[in-house]
Amino acid sequence: MRRNVLRAVVALVAAAVAVAGYLQVHGDFQRWSDESALDGACDGLLDRNVVRGVLGAGAVEIENERRGAGLVRCEVHVYGGGAVEIRILDTSQAGQYPDSLFTGSQAVFAVPVGHGWSGLFGAGREDVEREDLFSATEYENVTTSLVLKCTGTRSPKSLYVSVTTDGDASLDDPAERPEFTRIATSTASRVSKVRNCGAKLGKSVSSLGLPVTKDEYEPLGTADGTCSGIPAAHGLAIATETARGGAPHERCLLADADHRTRYKLEAYFGTYAQQQLFLAAEDSFEGTPDSDTPAHQRDPGGRMSWTSAKCPDGQALFTLQPWADGGQRRKYPRSDADLAYERAALRAFAERSAKGHGCSAPATP
Structure with missing residues (x-):
């Protein structure tokens, strides 16, 4: 209307x-x-x-x-x-x-x-x-x-x-x-x-992928885009992803066999990472990313896991959030098995994403 x-x-x-x-x-x-x-x-x-x-x-x-x-x-x-x-x-x-x-x-x-x-x-x-x-x-x-x-x-x-x-x-x-x-x-x-930028420009865009809707699932074990390499374990069997291709922001959703979203992983590069770190510095919660500590942090309350890597255009940021359907972060305590899987998932996601952007190996979660 x-x-x-x-x-x-x-x-x-x-x-x-x-x-x-x-x-x-x-x-x-x-x-x-x-x-x-x-x-x-x-x-x-x-x-x-x-x-x-x-x-x-x-x-x-x-x-x-x-x-x-x-x-x-x-x-x-x-x-x-x-x-x-x-x-x-x-x-x-x-x-x-x-x-x-x-x-x-x-x-x-x-x-x-x-x-x-x-x-x-x-x-x-x-x-x-x-x-x-x-x-x-x-x-x-x-x-x-x-x-x-x-x-x-x-x-x-x-x-x-x-x-x-x-x-x-x-x-x-x-x-x-x-x-x-x-x-x-x-x-x-x-x-x-x-603006006297002198940037290296891309070529004419001759083809484009279709934006991916959240309900476009595929088996996690066959994922070959932003969810590739993440272990299909701990009850996680379904992935929603996009192709990789030098984008400044990447996303991956992990769900169980009943298509209930469990985790959201995101990667930020260049100015996208700078903005996230700036906003995190304004956040009063502990456990948010810290630009002065490029390593993995974990908030005991389950807010976020993250790691970082050095890239040609600055520091990259990789995050994992426990998620529940409806777009709400899961706030209940996680078990040792939950935390172990999160470390493995974040490590696999960050390593492949960083490599695709020519970055150094991310700090180990």
Whole structure:
């Protein structure tokens, strides 16, 4: 319903200004509407031809917003076409924006962009009841996020670009899926040049995996992605995973034979790890990751197990959380057998994840 209302409003506004441009300024917001509006969107960091190629040639409305140091945000709406939100962030400021780095949702795992890019491709999900009473899956809020490692002497250490498409989206056709990444990759290329980043850029994205829904299980013993190598023991038999491919964030869920989730494992690299460590330093609980102690820690209350490794782009962080269906951390005491399995699972997960990113061997849990 919200998306339909948004489209109706955008259509009316765009139709009203199709022949006459205008600029409105309200504090940190700027709304532009004319044929050249794309040239000024997001500080001029968008490729006008690419945006037009993806969203269409209709009348355009732009909303620019600055949200403090290091973050630029804009929205692009095209009448009769599509709408996107673009965020560009100096990652040294990522700790100031806890929700700034895209990791996917709890229900849908983001997959690696690949093709030489350090990034994620994911989507939200709606469960829709159709007339035949069968549940169907529709994706919404499709996001491509990219991290640029800068080499310039007068540039930020790294930059982050994300593009979110808000609206009904079909991702089922593998041939059409790469279209969702074009604005992100073209913007990243321009950002790297304008901000003197000098990052090594990826190639054109010609293929993409489909985001993985939480209920896509497979036997743990045959896992060959982010859950590979984790022992199928201690009642754990089912895994939900994505492929590996240089993504800055990786995830693995472990479940028992009845498909009840027992553990969640995550890996963070580069600016993703820096943000997690920054947030942990703000946390008042003991047993959270400590950037000054790159080794395994365990909170006796069962909050988290973690370890770390040294990587080309800084310290990586690997975590394990006991989990219960419904998204709640298990708070009851764990047995010695539980703890022994957690050490083995975290070690296997961290070792393979670190190796895939060219990192040193993680500290032994």
